[in-house]
Amino acid sequence: MISLPADGESWGDRVMSEPIKYTLTERDALIIVDVQNDFCPGGALPVAEGDAVVAPLNGVMDKFSLVVATRDWHPPHHCSFRGEGGLWPPHCVQGTRGAEFHPELKVAGIHLEVRKGMDEGQEAYSGFEGEPSLADLLQSHEVERVFVGGLATDYCVKATVLDALRHGFQAVVLTDAIRAVDANPGDGEKALAEMQEAGAALATTEQIA
Ligand code: VGL
Ligand code: ZN
Secondary structure: OOOOOOOOOOHHHHHHOOOOOEOOOOOEEEEEEOOEHHHOOOOOOOOOOHHHHHHHHHHHHOOOOOEEEEEEOEOOOOOOEHHHOOOEOOOOEOOOHHHOEOOOOOHHHOOEEEEEOOOOOOOOOOHHHOEOOHHHHHHHOOOOEEEEEEEOHHHHHHHHHHHHHHOOOEEEEEEEEEEOOOOOOOHHHHHHHHHHHOOOEEEOHHHEO
């Protein structure tokens, strides 16, 4: 028999009220992208509310059997810097305070680190272009699905998520744990749409069981 919704309740409410929960296994990894001082307020290339990604990432880190953090790690005259013909103010220069992880990021929960953008003549937004090889690390741990958060949505997060999909991993973007540069208004939203179209799922850290 078909039951009707109770008074004051619509079918829509019942269906919509429970977002799916992700139950993690050893085949899941968390990728924390570039949560570094220079991308946070006060840094050289600050992302608005960049530091707001720290709390949600700290909150889920311990649920993952593998946590990989990437760092932008540029030589002093990297080609992406304005003085060298690039787009950006100098940022995340190797060994500087700006290149350090945000001081509140729970670094004890990070198992492996991948650095990228070391080649003076080459931009590298994706964690999969770093060293050691992120693809090899994930494959050697038999990872099948990656959850991605960090900075910035419209550059390194996007490039990392798209590369994860290209490498055959499932990808879930943690929407409460990312922030965008938004050099043009709407860039962050556009990046989310692109990642979704490529096959990524969107979820909040609260959906991780
Ligand atoms: C990034 C611009 C330049 C990023 C890195 O981490 O998203 N953006 N370098
Ligand atoms: Zn950079």
